[in-house]
Amino acid sequence: MSLYSEKVMEHFRNPRNMGEIEDADGVGTVxxxxxxxxxxxxxxxxxxxxxxxxxxxFGCAAAIATSSMITEMAKGMQLEEALRISRDxxxxxxxxxxxxxxxxxxxxxxxxHKAIEDYRSRQ
Amino acid sequence: MIEVKxxxxxxxxxxxxxxxxVEAMQPxxxxxxxxxxxxxxxxxxxxxxxxxxxEQVAQMLGTEPQCIVFTGSGTESDNLAIKGLxxxxxxGHVITSGIEHPAVLExxxxxxxxxxxxxxxxxxxxxxVNPEHVAQAIREDTILVSVMHANNEIGTIQPVxxxxxxxxxxxxxxxxxxxxxxxxxxxxxxxLGVDLLSLSAHKIYGPKGVGALYxxxxxxxxxxxxxxxxxKGLRSxxxxxxxxxxxxxxxxxxxxxxxxDISHMRRLRDKLIAGALEIPRAYLxxxxxxxxxxxxxxxxxxxEGESLLLSLDEKxxxxxxxxxxxxxxxxxxxxxxxxxxxxVEAHGSLRLTLGRGTTEEEIDYVLDILPPIVxxxxxxxxxxxx
Ligand code: FES
Numbered sequence: 001m002s003l004y005s006e007k008v009m010e011h012f013r014n015p016r017n018m019g020e021i022e023d024a025d026g027v028g029t030v031x032x033x034x035x036x037x038x039x040x041x042x043x044x045x046x047x048x049x050x051x052x053x054x055x056x057x058f059g060c061a062a063a064i065a066t067s068s069m070i071t072e073m074a075k076g077m078q079l080e081e082a083l084r085i086s087r088d089x090x091x092x093x094x095x096x097x098x099x100x101x102x103x104x105x106x107x108x109x110x111x112x113h114k115a116i117e118d119y120r121s122r123q
Numbered sequence: 124m125i126e127v128k129x130x131x132x133x134x135x136x137x138x139x140x141x142x143x144x145v146e147a148m149q150p151x152x153x154x155x156x157x158x159x160x161x162x163x164x165x166x167x168x169x170x171x172x173x174x175x176x177x178e179q180v181a182q183m184l185g186t187e188p189q190c191i192v193f194t195g196s197g198t199e200s201d202n203l204a205i206k207g208l209x210x211x212x213x214x215g216h217v218i219t220s221g222i223e224h225p226a227v228l229e230x231x232x233x234x235x236x237x238x239x240x241x242x243x244x245x246x247x248x249x250x251x252v253n254p255e256h257v258a259q260a261i262r263e264d265t266i267l268v269s270v271m272h273a274n275n276e277i278g279t280i281q282p283v284x285x286x287x288x289x290x291x292x293x294x295x296x297x298x299x300x301x302x303x304x305x306x307x308x309x310x311x312x313x314x315l316g317v318d319l320l321s322l323s324a325h326k327i328y329g330p331k332g333v334g335a336l337y338x339x340x341x342x343x344x345x346x347x348x349x350x351x352x353x354x355k356g357l358r359s360x361x362x363x364x365x366x367x368x369x370x371x372x373x374x375x376x377x378x379x380x381x382x383x384d385i386s387h388m389r390r391l392r393d394k395l396i397a398g399a400l401e402i403p404r405a406y407l408x409x410x411x412x413x414x415x416x417x418x419x420x421x422x423x424x425x426x427e428g429e430s431l432l433l434s435l436d437e438k439x440x441x442x443x444x445x446x447x448x449x450x451x452x453x454x455x456x457x458x459x460x461x462x463x464x465x466x467v468e469a470h471g472s473l474r475l476t477l478g479r480g481t482t483e484e485e486i487d488y489v490l491d492i493l494p495p496i497v498x499x500x501x502x503x504x505x506x507x508x509x
Contacts, residue, residue: 035447036466040505056505060429060448
């Protein structure tokens, strides 16, 4: 399918960090207001770094690939650094997304932010 | 990349042209290239091609050649039927259903913007229109009832005959979009009792870019295209002779092969549905019996259709979905919503439509690869509780 870049398809086929973390330090869930999809990101934090990060996504190939991409980018990052990851960074990491699918990359960035907020609120 | 086999299960979208259709069209490109309106021999040859096609289409529909108008597509046929009648009547009320093809729905919305009123009938949970609702909706000023014969997504076959009978009691003409049912459901225009009927060549192994409208004799329409007065003034434009010849041949073949096609596709389709429903929390959309013999419309809880579609495509299987994520407007299918499905349920829908050439091996292959794909996507889904 030519809709997506090879990189998107590669992440879609072999998503990284897919799954749940049982005793996560922070969890962020966001719904996509555009199409009604859902994404959850789980994190564990050690010394202010993202020690582990996992995701679950109910959505299109772009949503799955952006989830995978953002977990790969954020893993090991300082929280402050991770909070600066924008949807454009994710899209760029994936060699671009079709314009109609940009809204899906919001999900990933937002879910990560929410997970970090959740972690902080628990401290 | 490894070569994957191609299994085409999207025949409701389009079909491959039959070799016999292509062969029949061939001479009309550069040997019998005349304009059918010309008086010389080349023109006459092209005119003969048109005439033969008109007879083939008419025969398949059980009517007379003079009732057939060639158009550029199924969409154009729908437009000509609805707007043609509406512009002729100048004002009034139209009844249609909420699950029509956009060619009908958007045309009706356009009428609303132009002073007509339209009733969009609801459907039940299986996608069926209740003829009683037609009776209740008919008004003094109703000028047309338009209900599709078979739905393009869920394949549900509508009670067009009953709807036509009710409408005729009130002297209201009836149009049906039969683009999906031609060649897959046995009928004639008189069986259905309709006054206008749309069909398209590329859904029945003919070429793209050509369709036809059946118009009952005596029914007046205003043309959408004005010009040289082709098609008895209903569709000015030099005729697409190769395409029309292809349409005629496709109709003849559809008539000849219909019974065999139906039993072949139904057997494989039933096997496909039965196998797919063994997947936990998999459901069939639409009516079990009153449906096209080639349509399997499924739904899997907690997964999204575009992901499913792409996963299948990677394994060589071409399918379709009603998920919002895959639509240009990011909206779930209006048909699935009209049946009462939620947005989330509509997300997990998958349409597999078989064709004349679909084989048992292909169905077996799909049943092999589908369960692990569904399982993989469910593992990723926050909505799935195993
Ligand atoms: S998640 Fe619905 S379009 Fe991407």
